[in-house]
Amino acid sequence: VQLQASGGGLVQAGDSLSLSCAASGRTFSGYAMGWFRQAPGKERELVAAISSGGNTYYVDSVKGRFTISRDNAKNTVYLQMNSLKPEDTAVYDCAAGSMIATLSHAQYRGQGTLVTVSS
Numbered sequence: 001v002q003l004q005a006s007g008g009g010l011v012q013a014g015d016s017l018s019l020s021c022a023a024s025g026r027t028f029s030g031y032a033m034g035w036f037r038q039a040p041g042k043e044r045e046l047v048a049a050i051s052s053g054g055n056t057y058y059v060d061s062v063k064g065r066f067t068i069s070r071d072n073a074k075n076t077v078y079l080q081m082n083s084l085k086p087e088d089t090a091v092y093d094c095a096a097g098s099m100i101a102t103l104s105h106a107q108y109r110g111q112g113t114l115v116t117v118s119s
Contacts, residue, residue, distance in 0.1 A: 001025035003110030005094050010116045011084055019079040021094030021110060028096050029072035034103040035079045037090035038112075047092070048079060049100040057100050061087075084117045091115075 007019040019035065034049030034057075048068040049057040056068055067080040077094060091114050097106030 001108055003094050003096060003108055005092060005110050005113040008092060008113030008115045010118065013085055013117055013119050015084050015117070016080070016082045017084060017115060019081070019092055019094075019113060019115075021077045021079075023075040023077075023096060023108075027072075028075055028108075031096040031108075032098065032100045032103060033070060033077040033094060033096045034100065034106075035068065035077075035092055035094055036103075037088075037092045037115075039087075039090040042090075044104075046103060049103055050077065051100055055100070081115070084115075086117045086119045089115060089117050 002024050005021045030052050032051045035047045036044050037047050038044040050068045050070050065083045070077045091112035093112035094110050095103050095106035096108040097103045
C-alpha cells in the first residue's frame with residue numbers, strides 16, 4: 001500500500017498550486033484522507049482532511065484559500081491551494097485512516113512534496 005504525493009514546487013506569494021496524493025495497493029474510498037505539512041522548526045500539522053462521506057476539515061490558517069477534494073475512482077485526493085503565502089512553505093504529505101480525528105496516527109502515510117512560497 002502506497003500513498004504518493006506530488007505537485008509541489010516553487011511559487012510566488014499569491015500564486016496557486018495543486019497537490020495530488022495517489023493511493024495504490026488498495027481502495028481508499030472508505031477511508032478519511034488528509035494533508036499535513038511541516039515547516040522548518042515547526043510541528044507537523046493537519047492542514048485539510050476529507051472523510052469517506054465528503055465532510056471536510058481545514059485548519060484556520062488555510063480556510064477560504066485551500067480546498068480538499070477526492071476522486072474515489074482514481075483513488076486520489078487533491079489539495080488546491082490558492083493565494084499562497086510565504087508561511088505556507090512546508091513539506092506537505094498525505095495520510096489515510098479510518099477517521100479524520102485519528103489521521104495524525106494514520107496507518108498509511110506517504111512521502112512529502114515540498115512547497116516553497118517566495119515573497
